[in-house]
Amino acid sequence: MKLSDIAVIRGGRTFKNGIPESDEPTHSVIQLRDFDKENDQRPIQWEQLTRTDLTGSKVDNNLKVDDVLIVAKGPLKKAIYLNSVPNNVVANQHFFIIKVKPDVSLSPQFLEYYLNGSDAQRWMHDNSGGSYQSSISKKTLSELPVPNISDVEQQLIVETADSVRTEIQLHQQLIKGREQEMDAVFSSLWKERQ
Incomplete structure (x- = not known):
């Protein structure tokens, strides 16, 4: 079985010209700098996220409880299970958001541990592209084998x-x-x- 069989994978929100800070923000944005790969206890400092105004956005790409956030760029494709999320938080384009399909019997917590395991990390590393900085595409990530x-x-x-x-x-x-x-x-x- 592969990841796309059991989960929906979507990319983070693209900010073409950076993330404009706002005096009247509606959303917070997770960027690579906000994600501490070494801290399993509190990998995201929610209160330090950049705040911006996404009022004109027609797409609801807010993070939700039970999402699994995974880094798409860099040597380590660290995943984190979101057991709680503040309101109106989005991830930028350097992340993928994985949501287990409702009709599938797979724990998102298990998925986090599996994605962070050495076999899955090695597979992602071996299948990533980029000569300067390793990155994995959504198409490639969707092919990741997942045990049943x-x-x-x-x-x-x-x-x-x-x-x-x-x-x-x-x-x-x-x-x-x-x-x-x-x-x-x-x-x-x-x-x-x-």
Whole structure:
């Protein structure tokens, strides 16, 4: 089975001349600079997004809960499951928005983990174009193979991945705390020697 069999893929909104900031904004726009690929806890700083006026737009391309946002440009095609989204937020042309079809039994959370897995990332890397900057087209992304597994297996994978993610975050916090302790030791030595 391929991604287009189980999901609708649409491109982000194109801004030909940049994103004009507005004094009376109607929408916020996610750009590559707003997407922290290293932060699984909070990859998008919603309050820092550029605000613009899209009053004249006839297309509703607002992000919705259960969408999966994926980076289309760059070496890592990071995906994020949107379990909550502020009102009136759009993604720019450097992203694809993936929505699982309503008649398909596939968890968007599972899809996020699958897309971020090494096999799917390798497939996207191998099938991306561009000599200067790697990018994947909508047509190519739609061909990505997706496993056909039961709801129970999907849920097990999601629970395991969530558990691993939490454990990694706890270890990272512990490491940061230990680094701050070491820093404090050297700071106190520095002050004593002056």
